[in-house]
Amino acid sequence: MASRSMGGAISQFPMGMLADRFADRRTLFMTAALLWFGAFYFFIGFASDLVTIAILAAFLGFGGALWHPPAIGLISTRMPERRAFGMAMHGIGAGAGDTLGPLVVGGLLLAFTWQAIFKMALIPGLLFALVFFLLMRGFATGSSRGHTSMADYFNALGEAARHRPLLLSVVAGSTRTGGQMILLAFVPLYALEDLGLSKGLVGAVASLLLGLSLVSQPVLAYISDRIGRKYTVLPTAALLTILAPMLVLTTGAASLFVVVAAIGLVMFSTALVLNAYGLDIAPPELHSSITAAQFLSGLAVGGVSPLVAGVIADSRGIGSTFIVAGVLFGITTVMILFLPNAKSGRPTTKFGAG
Secondary structure (H helix, E strand, C coil): CHHHHHHHHHHHHHHHHHHHHCHHHHHHHHHHHHHHHHHHHHHHCCCCCHHHHHHHHHHHHHHHHHHHHHHHHHHHHHCHHHHHHHHHHHHHHHHHHHHHHHHHHHHHCCCCCHHHHHHHCHHHHHHHHHHHHHHHCCCCCCCCCCCCCHHHHHHHHHHHHCCHHHHHHHHHHHHHHHHHHHHHHHHHHHHHHHCCCCHHHHHHHHHHHHHCHHHHHHHHHHHHHHHCHHHHHHHHHHHHHHHHHHHHHCCCHHHHHHHHHHHHHHHHHHHHHHHHHHHHCCCHHHHHHHHHHHHHHHHHHHHHHHHHHHHHHHHHCCHHHHHHHHHHHHHHHHHHHCCCCCECCECCCHHHHC
């Protein structure tokens, strides 16, 4: 997992740059991503040692960068008035795959070795790539047609780097990711070790934390498209700030389930609306690059925060990690307070009109 995340982090920005430079070919990047996943899962099926698997997993991480920045850029420029809702549908697809994938693989393991399952992944990779390519041929890319030169691209990127609301939204998203990664790492441990819940109940807790966003994402996305990002995301970020430390007060399965369910309803949806905010005020010609920056900053803070929280937990107990998560969510909330409101497709600044 670490090597795959590293591969994805390294390739995020270059892929975002290419997807913006050749915006009219974003669907080709996405087709290549499906082929890439199938091919490298296939190669992992032949690996015989951990080092080889780690190297191939790093290359596998490139596939995520081939998919996400072009996909979000395409959705964003095609659906400027319903940007968050389109992104929510994209997120629901990913969430459904994350939920169903382990169940399917678990069933296949009853009949096949893990190596055989990895090799079989080549078949859906090829089929989905072919179907996607045929369906998306000639699909219009919205208002963005890419930059005429790399100099043009870097000039636009330099302007974006000086835009304070845009940068603030990216940083706010990264601190939110830091709090999220702490909860994903330590809530199951807390349920198992401190509350003594069974492994089945721990799995149910993890499912609540992850799965409820499939319901809430389209709802909050629709609201943010109607009334604006800030007025939608500020209450959810504030709620996370309050709820994360409340996990320490839970004493059993019932109270833990209630708090975790409330967190699960808003945690991923907060990220969605913050990301949509950044794309609202960025020029369409940089939407894939801004998406890459959002992913990369989240990976950076999200990778470090569980380690810091773990050090604190060694001396203060697992419950202390929820206080750290609450602090990170609180920082996110404060930064959101300083953001101007933006409605989907209606940037708040001259820069955003790009």
